[in-house]
Amino acid sequence: MTLPRLKIAWAALLAVIFIAFSTWYGGAGKPISEAEGETLMQQVRDVYGASDARGFIANVEAMIPNDDGREFYAVNLETLKQGPEAEAADRAYAGIVMPLLFKRASHPVFVSERVGLMLGQYGNDVDRVAVVRYRSLRDMIEMTLEPTMKDGEVYKFAALDHTEVFITRPFISFMHVRITLGLLLILIGWLGLRGMDWLQRRKSAA
Numbered sequence: 070m071t072l073p074r075l076k077i078a079w080a081a082l083l084a085v086i087f088i089a090f091s092t093w094y095g096g097a098g099k100p101i102s103e104a105e106g107e108t109l110m111q112q113v114r115d116v117y118g119a120s121d122a123r124g125f126i127a128n129v130e131a132m133i134p135n136d137d138g139r140e141f142y143a144v145n146l147e148t149l150k151q152g153p154e155a156e157a158a159d160r161a162y163a164g165i166v167m168p169l170l171f172k173r174a175s176h177p178v179f180v181s182e183r184v185g186l187m188l189g190q191y192g193n194d195v196d197r198v199a200v201v202r203y204r205s206l207r208d209m210i211e212m213t214l215e216p217t218m219k220d221g222e223v224y225k226f227a228a229l230d231h232t233e234v235f236i237t238r239p240f241i242s243f244m245h246v247r248i249t250l251g252l253l254l255i256l257i258g259w260l261g262l263r264g265m266d267w268l269q270r271r272k273s274a275a
Contacts, residue, residue, distance in 0.1 A: 072269050079261050083254045091247055094174045095204045096140035106133040109210050116219055129210060132236065136206045141238050142178065143209075145199040148231040158227035165221035170201065173208040177201050178244055194231070202244075 101109065110130050117126060149155065170176055179200040186192045203209045212218060 072265060075265060076262055079265070080258060083258045087247075087251060087254055090250060094246060098138040098205050098207070100138040101133050101136045101207055103134075105207075106130075106136075109133075109207075109214075112214055113210065116214060125213075132206060138205055138207075139238070140202060140204055141206070141236050143201045143203060144235055144237055145197075145201065146195045146233040147197040147199065147229055148194050149196040150228060150230045155228050158224040159229075162221050162224035162228055165217050165224065169212050169215055169218060173212060174204045175202055175208060175212070 110126070110133070113126055113129065149159070177199060180197065182197050183192060183195050
């Protein structure tokens, strides 16, 4: 293959990688229809109906009619239990949740521990704040229906004394995964092209 064609193939490969990732990462999918919502909610009731003291089912059901298919961020305000057993349970729960998140192009965006209080009093009860990106409401619901997610509840409540979770959609955000990947691929592409030119010069000089 000639050098110009090799460069074109290299650029095309990186473009395919970016397009494939962007398609998988999503964030602007099809909203949940009424019929699909009813099916999903029946499945949720079958799994969590006997243990919904925290109102999960009602809250999710209320979100479905307003679903637009777009990505969103769940803000978790957590009060942690103390001790080695709670810490082990927290690690076990993370080991269950993380693969289920990544499977659906979802992931933590921000996780931090509270170190002080600036205003108000509610923050005194919060030990950790976690912001999680979900590709869509459909992905979030389907994730909760995974058998391992249900099984992981025992670890979640062994690690947390209390948790509040609410859904947000940012209008200002500096967390852009696609842009970051695009810039990284541009850098890799440039380095690859420079490497090809260097090898060509060495070959010509030999």
